[in-house]
Amino acid sequence: MGQLVFMGRTPSEVEKFGGEVFIDIDGKNVGKLGLSEFEVSVSEGVHLVKMYKSHKYETFIGFAESELKVAQGDKLLFRYSAPMVVSQPGNIIVTEYDGQVAEQYAEDRELSIQSDARQDSERKAESNRKTKNAEFSIGLFIIISTILIIMMQASMMADL
Amino acid sequence: MSTDGFKRRDGFVAIVPQKFIDNNFKKCPMCGTTEPHWTHKSKMGWAQTRELFKCDKCACIMSAATAEVAGFNKTIITTTGLLKKLSGKKNRSTYLRVDEVGTAQVTETHKGSEMPIEELQALAEDI
Numbered sequence: 001m002g003q004l005v006f007m008g009r010t011p012s013e014v015e016k017f018g019g020e021v022f023i024d025i026d027g028k029n030v031g032k033l034g035l036s037e038f039e040v041s042v043s044e045g046v047h048l049v050k051m052y053k054s055h056k057y058e059t060f061i062g063f064a065e066s067e068l069k070v071a072q073g074d075k076l077l078f079r080y081s082a083p084m085v086v087s088q089p090g091n092i093i094v095t096e097y098d099g100q101v102a103e104q105y106a107e108d109r110e111l112s113i114q115s116d117a118r119q120d121s122e123r124k125a126e127s128n129r130k131t132k133n134a135e136f137s138i139g140l141f142i143i144i145s146t147i148l149i150i151m152m153q154a155s156m157m158a159d160l
Numbered sequence: 161m162s163t164d165g166f167k168r169r170d171g172f173v174a175i176v177p178q179k180f181i182d183n184n185f186k187k188c189p190m191c192g193t194t195e196p197h198w199t200h201k202s203k204m205g206w207a208q209t210r211e212l213f214k215c216d217k218c219a220c221i222m223s224a225a226t227a228e229v230a231g232f233n234k235t236i237i238t239t240t241g242l243l244k245k246l247s248g249k250k251n252r253s254t255y256l257r258v259d260e261v262g263t264a265q266v267t268e269t270h271k272g273s274e275m276p277i278e279e280l281q282a283l284a285e286d287i
Binding site: 016053056084085086087123127128130136 | 240243265266267287
């Protein structure tokens with residue numbers, strides 16, 4: 001018997017990507033990936049592992065497959081990454097299982113997603129600030145121009 | 161014509177924004193289709209009018225200020241160009257905002273982002 005361990009999703013991953021990640025082994029669904037590791041025992045031999053993610057309107061995206069030979073006593077770690085665009089495939093990275101390393105992978109992924117999300121929101125805030133500045137300046141320019149035109153016309157009328 | 165007001169401008173009306181999007185985005189930066197068949201509509205704001213572009217395949221919506229699309233902001237000689245420079249943007253780049261990410265994006269990371277055209281074109285090439 002061999003052990004297949006699937007790295008759990010991180011809270012940020014669930015928040016950003018949503019949906020649920022499904023695991024199929026040899027064409028049969030064996031479960032969904034939660035926030036913790038998911039372990040399955042398999043017999044020795046070649047197995048086809050397929051992972052995918054649910055999307056809107058009961059559809060599935062991000063299919064990723066990995067065919068591998070499991071030997072007696074093998075313990076393998078599976079890391080699934082969902083795609084950013086629905087038409088792209090997902091990705092599975094398979095490595096030898098090591099408890100500490102697996103935890104580190106999960107922590108790194110969480111930090112990486114959080115850091116990217118923070119950078120994106122900072123970039124958005126910065127561009128919004130620039131746009132607002134430009135809009136405010138244009139508005140101010142229109143108001144000042146209008147006042148100046150009215151004053152000029154009023155002074156011309158007074159001269160007449 | 162669609163009910164949301166977006167339509168192709170293949171005639172003489174609004175040909176400038178239609179040509180702008182067709183020439184600059186032969187590939188949609190949100191879904192990657194090479195046949196985005198962009199549709200267009202204008203939206204008036206309190207300070208400026210924006211040109212909205214929608215991809216026919218994924219329904220993403222990108223927008224840019226009319227002065228940006230017309231190329232008036234590429235120089236500081238124009239009022240809007242000068243104000244663009246003062247707001248901290250590069251005059252040489254045309255800026256577009258992703259108003260809706262459409263159906264092809266899994267996350268809403270790009271929603272509300274205003275990016276230079278080069279960045280969006282690079283995004284399209286990556287898909």
